Amino acid sequence: MDYREVFINYLKKNDLQLTKSREIILDAVFETHSHFEIEELYQMLRYKNKKVSRATVYRTIPYLVEAGLVRRLRYSDQNEQYEHIYGHPNHFHLHCLNCDRVIEQNSPELEKNIEKLAKRLNFKIQDYSVSISGHCSLCEEKETERIDINE
Amino acid sequence: MDYREVFINYLKKNDLQLTKSREIILDAVFETHSHFEIEELYQMLRYKNKKVSRATVYRTIPYLVEAGLVRRLRYSDQNEQYEHIYGHPNHFHLHCLNCDRVIEQNSPELEKNIEKLAKRLNFKIQDYSVSISGHCSLCEEKETERIDINE
DNA sequence: AATGATATTGAGATTTGTTCTCAATTATCT
DNA sequence: AGATAATTGAGAACAAATCTCAATATCATT
Ligand SMILES: [Mn+2]
Ligand SMILES: [Mn+2]
Ligand SMILES: [Zn+2]
Ligand SMILES: [Zn+2]
Numbered sequence: 611m612d613y614r615e616v617f618i619n620y621l622k623k624n625d626l627q628l629t630k631s632r633e634i635i636l637d638a639v640f641e642t643h644s645h646f647e648i649e650e651l652y653q654m655l656r657y658k659n660k661k662v663s664r665a666t667v668y669r670t671i672p673y674l675v676e677a678g679l680v681r682r683l684r685y686s687d688q689n690e691q692y693e694h695i696y697g698h699p700n701h702f703h704l705h706c707l708n709c710d711r712v713i714e715q716n717s718p719e720l721e722k723n724i725e726k727l728a729k730r731l732n733f734k735i736q737d738y739s740v741s742i743s744g745h746c747s748l749c750e751e752k753e754t755e756r757i758d759i760n761e
Numbered sequence: 762m763d764y765r766e767v768f769i770n771y772l773k774k775n776d777l778q779l780t781k782s783r784e785i786i787l788d789a790v791f792e793t794h795s796h797f798e799i800e801e802l803y804q805m806l807r808y809k810n811k812k813v814s815r816a817t818v819y820r821t822i823p824y825l826v827e828a829g830l831v832r833r834l835r836y837s838d839q840n841e842q843y844e845h846i847y848g849h850p851n852h853f854h855l856h857c858l859n860c861d862r863v864i865e866q867n868s869p870e871l872e873k874n875i876e877k878l879a880k881r882l883n884f885k886i887q888d889y890s891v892s893i894s895g896h897c898s899l900c901e902e903k904e905t906e907r908i909d910i911n912e
Numbered sequence: 913a914a915t916g917a918t919a920t921t922g923a924g925a926t927t928t929g930t931t932c933t934c935a936a937t938t939a940t941c942t
Numbered sequence: 943a944g945a946t947a948a949t950t951g952a953g954a955a956c957a958a959a960t961c962t963c964a965a966t967a968t969c970a971t972t
Contacts, residue, residue, distance in 0.1 A: 627939070627948070629948090631950070632949095649930095661951095665930095665952080666951075723871050733897055737893075738891065739891075744879070750884075814922040817920080819960075841958090
């Protein structure tokens with residue numbers, strides 16, 4: 611099942627239609643292979659002369675999230691970021707507070723652990739996110755160098 | 762070391778002072794044993810006639826986060842929530858999308874998993890959060906009942 | 913204690929991401 | 943086709959968070 615079908619199923623279930631606008635947004639989301647903000651996505655569509663309004667973009671993204679196609683990310687202090695997840699293996703984010711880099715990692719072990727934890731509580735998972743914040747290896751290296759020099 | 766000392770150390774390191782306002786906010790945060798929003802905290806202080814401005818509360822919370830005393834939570838779609846973490850065992854959040862309940866769980870196994878993952882990447886953790894969203898056992902129960910009746 | 917330099921605060925203005933409004937448009941049903 | 947319902951777009955409205963800047967508090971020095 612491709613993302614289009616998933617979305618159509620979701621829309622049907624919720625008495626919504628697959629309109630031209632929604633299709634444009636859906637495709638844009640799956641053409642974007644990085645984390646994005648809604649405003650960015652909207653500007654990209656304008657640039658490409660695809661006619662959808664900001665309001666519609668803002669209205670549509672939550673549908674994609676609900677449909678399980680897109681995930682809202684929570685690692686950043688700044689604006690909400692999103693990423694498409696359907697068809698991609700789950701992964702976690704490590705966010706460097708120094709250089710703002712985001713490292714993506716997957717860990718089947720961690721996944722299993724989370725699922726086990728949820729099962730024990732009879733909690734039905736829809737989505738989960740692991741975000742780790744701290745300092746990446748590159749920044750740590752620089753930091754220890756700096757200390758070496760100064761001392 | 763109590764939270765006060767931790768904060769004083771942090772402030773010193775950053776050439777900041779422990780002022781009356783900051784002290785009031787610090788204490789309020791550690792008197793609040795639930796997740797809170799900054800505006801809520803501010804209103805609570807007003808109610809108690811503690812004189813600090815909204816701006817100062819907004820300015821101070823990030824210091825507490827940086828000092829490792831407070832964590833910003835990311836489970837909700839609504840406003841930012843915070844909780845004090847210093848002196849408390851780490852725990853994870855399961856957020857029910859139906860009833861909005863938040864279940865707190867700790868799992869040393871999961872913690873170890875995350876730490877191992879970070880170590881492998883030479884990533885220095887400052888904080889991490891695991892948030893699971895879905896449906897809690899109570900809501901799931903009701904849901905299956907509903908289906909049983911209707912079918 | 914007085915002086916000057918520096919840091920902090922508070923009230924309200926401002927910014928900014930997001931949501932809302934409602935008339936116009938588009939799709940669906942009979 | 944005509945009636946009914948859903949969706950859209952432009953801009954207004956909203957609200958959380960940040961910024962501004964004069965007043966105040968704190969600190970360091972004499
Ligand atoms: Mn990612
Ligand atoms: Mn908690
Ligand atoms: Zn870094
Ligand atoms: Zn529930």
